[in-house]
Ligand code: SF4
């Protein structure tokens with residue numbers, strides 16, 4: 001039987017992850033470590049405790065719930081969690097009256113059960129031209145038997161399926177989902193491999209390889225580019241990216257996604273250092289310039305945000 005992945009969110013009525021009204025399933029775990037990631041809870045393949053210290057009123061209700069003794073009241077009266085002892089069991093979460101505690105990552109239902117849940121919104125999908133998007137983390141890094149069963153079931157039910165991926169996945173996983181995926185939302189971060197390694201932790205070789213394979217296979221592809229200053233927002237870097245896309249993929253829709261800092265609070269709640277100093281969103285004027293630049297390279301179906 002397929003191993004069940006972890007899920008950290010199922011977002012209904014999404015309008016940003018493909019056409020129409022969609023339900024997006026966020027699987028937990030990603031092989032990349034993008035330095036600008038705004039969903040840091042998506043990176044680890046294990047469950048993680050998130051604690052919102054701004055919400056915590058140090059009532060102490062969670063103290064006795066922890067079997068590891070990881071929660072204690074300090075000399076200043078404040079209640080704190082020692083991450084060194086926390087095993088992310090989640091036992092403390094329901095004891096908090098302020099919703100300051102949250103467990104990121106719960107086992108997904110069986111693929112057939114999840115498909116049933118998703119199909120409950122079929123009416124919205126059909127009326128809006130929407131469907132289901134599998135995202136992450138990196139959905140292709142999950143158990144492929146599970147994903148294939150889920151995608152096949154949705155596809156056989158006539159639901160539009162989009163795969164939101166960073167592309168860093170075994171070719172075999174891509175091949176197995178190919179017959180059931182209606183759309184590939186494909187991230188491209190940097191064509192310069194040195195930049196890619198430095199900012200994501202991996203080479204872009206496999207990513208470009210899988211993208212070229214999908215294009216050769218006739219898959220419908222949308223390219224998504226997180227635009228981060230000073231990583232990849234230079235005109236030269238964007239021209240190189242455009243040239244690669246037009247040569248290997250053709251003229252797909254391209255979404256330029258300006259860097260934003262909404263994930264900063266999540267790093268705090270996970271108890272990890274965001275390490276994002278020095279990144280910033282390009283100005284609106286610069287984003288407009290990049291759109292024009294892509295158009296000059298033949299990529300005229302470009303959207304901002306999304
Ligand atoms: S998640 Fe479990 S181990 Fe961690 S603080 Fe809560 S109760 Fe303790």
Ligand code: SF4
Nearest residue numbers: 056057059060062096
């Ligand atoms: S139960 Fe919630 S509000 Fe109370 S001390 Fe624990 S985390 Fe803080």
